Amino acid sequence: MFCNLQSGFSLKKDAESEFEIPEIMAAFRKTKEGVNEMIKESVQSNTTGQGLLSLMAETVSESADIDRYIMTSWCRKPFYEVDFGSGSPVWVGYASHTNYDNMVWVMLIDSKEGDGVEAWINLPEEDMSVFVDDQELLAYAVLNPPVLT
Template identity: 90%
Template sequence: MFTQKIVFEPSKIAELRHKAASESVPVPTRVEAVMSLIWSYARKASRSNLVIPRQAVMSQAMDLRLRIPSNVLPQDAIGNLQIGFSLKKDAESEFEIPEIVAAFRKTKEGVNEMIKESVQSNITGQSLLSLMAETVSESPDIDRYIMSSWCRKPFYEVDFGSGSPVWVGFASHTNYDNMVGVVLIDSKEVDGVEAWISLPEEDMSLFVDDQELLAYAVLNPPVLT
């Protein structure tokens, strides 16, 4: 796996959100738009390198702290309190960004409603475990895209005594050749997004050279300017 950083400036995110809009989702969030774009072009690179295209599954992490009331989950609870949901695409399916955004939003709203209903019925743990089982039981013969957004997390406000960070980065490791990782982080510039993307080497070479993608993002710009 090779990891690269691409940066989306606020003006380009605005253009991308406009492109990603549809009748069902007239105002996509920046995370929905950016993740859908990345999935589309990462999948395009993968399909170009495969003799027989594989099914694609995107798994997106959701923060449970924002979705479970404090009387069920205390605000000071410790741990990685998240759950994932998945979007699937058949091997031969084309990827249109507005379509991905619409599916992304519909699935996310379905999970939100499931959590709300399970809290009211006092079966939150059972429902979350069932959803997790669905996510991890996929066939191994697929392209997995594991995505997470750390946007709106106050990393740049952290101060351990030497001042706030000049720049926040990301590092990861995976042992799975067909598991792609994507993490979004706020850039230092307000409303910009840095995307850290791990792809197989042959896919990455096509991904970072795709001019349609680079119309919206800058590849590995300097941290300090």
């Protein structure tokens, strides 16, 4: 049997406190290690991961009114090597994602040439208009590069 498991975790902070990037990354690593341990225990005990699913459901129900920042990476996955008989893909992307007002969603994926990374970013509309005009960002990025060249 073969399957995928997707899991998520959250960080909570007080409204008055501010996280610095190193603190955020350390907290994510610690939380991820805990989630990985739950998965390992689930596999070893031959359960279906009910504890992990319950924890995820509890987290979602607690946080309906808070801002969410979701990030995933599809980097180093061999999507461009797949051939279902008609050749390899010209371009790989994510077709759609639900847009929530309180959610920032980022997906990273290698470019077809392998010399860069595409970042698919979903922001609330008012934030997106500021984001696409950020000159510091534009010094390093190309917005909506052509698929076929």
